[in-house]
Amino acid sequence: MGKIIRSNKDLGAAIRLARKNKDLRQVDVARKASIRQALVSELETGATTAKLDTVIRVLASLDLDLSIVPRRKTGFDPTAY
Amino acid sequence: MGKIIRSNKDLGAAIRLARKNKDLRQVDVARKASIRQALVSELETGATTAKLDTVIRVLASLDLDLSIVPRRKTGFDPTAY
DNA sequence: CGGCATTATCTGTTGAATCGTATATATTGA
DNA sequence: TCAATATATACGATTCAACAGATAATGCCG
Numbered sequence: 772m773g774k775i776i777r778s779n780k781d782l783g784a785a786i787r788l789a790r791k792n793k794d795l796r797q798v799d800v801a802r803k804a805s806i807r808q809a810l811v812s813e814l815e816t817g818a819t820t821a822k823l824d825t826v827i828r829v830l831a832s833l834d835l836d837l838s839i840v841p842r843r844k845t846g847f848d849p850t851a852y
Numbered sequence: 853m854g855k856i857i858r859s860n861k862d863l864g865a866a867i868r869l870a871r872k873n874k875d876l877r878q879v880d881v882a883r884k885a886s887i888r889q890a891l892v893s894e895l896e897t898g899a900t901t902a903k904l905d906t907v908i909r910v911l912a913s914l915d916l917d918l919s920i921v922p923r924r925k926t927g928f929d930p931t932a933y
Numbered sequence: 934c935g936g937c938a939t940t941a942t943c944t945g946t947t948g949a950a951t952c953g954t955a956t957a958t959a960t961t962g963a
Numbered sequence: 964t965c966a967a968t969a970t971a972t973a974c975g976a977t978t979c980a981a982c983a984g985a986t987a988a989t990g991c992c993g
Contacts, residue, residue: 772853773921777912779904785920796969810951812971819950822980823860824901831858834923839866840854842915878940891981893941903950903980 773838780817782826787815789833803832854919861898863907868896870914884913 774785790800797811804811806825813819814829821829830837855866871881878892885892887906894900895910902910911918 773919776918776920777908782904782920789920797971798969807952807954808969809953809971809973813950816971818971820903820905822901822903822950823863823907825950826904827858830920831923836921836923837857838854838919838921839857839863839870839911840917840919842912842917877938888982888984889939890941890943890984893939894980897941899941900980906981 773840775840775843778817779814779820782821783815783817785835786811786829786833789835790815793833795833800829800832804828854921856921856924859898860895860901863902864896864898866916867892867910867914870916871896874914876914881910881913885909 774781776782776785786800790797797815798808801808801811804825805828810819810821810825811829814821814825827837855862857863857866867881871878878896879889882889882892885906886909891900891902891906892910895902895906908918
């Protein structure tokens with residue numbers, strides 16, 4: 772179902788995609804989530820590892836939720852190398 | 853599907869439940885995730901807001917994944933009071 | 934009760950996330 | 964092209980997660 776997040780890069784890509792789909796600017800998301808525009812930029816580019824609180828607030832401002840799902844066995848595990 | 857996480861309390865409950873189901877001790881999860889047992893305790897009791905990296909590593913050690921899903925229908929929102 | 938295992942909490946320290954603010958660099962539209 | 968808008972970066976200051984390393988509290992079972 773939803774997109775699996777295993778790194779801050781994954782998170783950033785998902786956030787940016789969702790934001791574009793809603794036709795919002797970084798500053799709009801920032802205001803809704805009570806953070807700086809600069810931080811939204813940093814999150815989207817995966818430049819920083821955010822705190823869970825921050826992630827939840829940003830996602831909420833995009834009408835998204837964080838969910839815990841069983842790890843699906845996928846063929847190729849890049850961390851195995 | 854998966855459990856929705858909207859607070860560190862939610863996360864803590866989910867982690868503890870998953871850990872119990874796998875019959876692991878906090879120190880086991882801590883070793884797998886390369887963190888202290890004390891931190892696992894703090895996370896489970898919701899005493900702290902973890903960094904995304906930490907959350908991902910703990911969940912991975914329990915064979916769980918973080919996923920982004922569209923926000924479910926807005927029935928009753930306890931934060932509205 | 935007594936003892937072992939597990940979990941919770943403490944102190945001081947370090948590093949990183951976030952801030953405010955400002956500015957530099959795209960990107961877009963007229 | 965030019966200007967307005969949007970995004971990325973910079974920098975010092977503040978806040979807080981995570982650490983090491985104990986120890987205290989709790990749970991469990993003989």
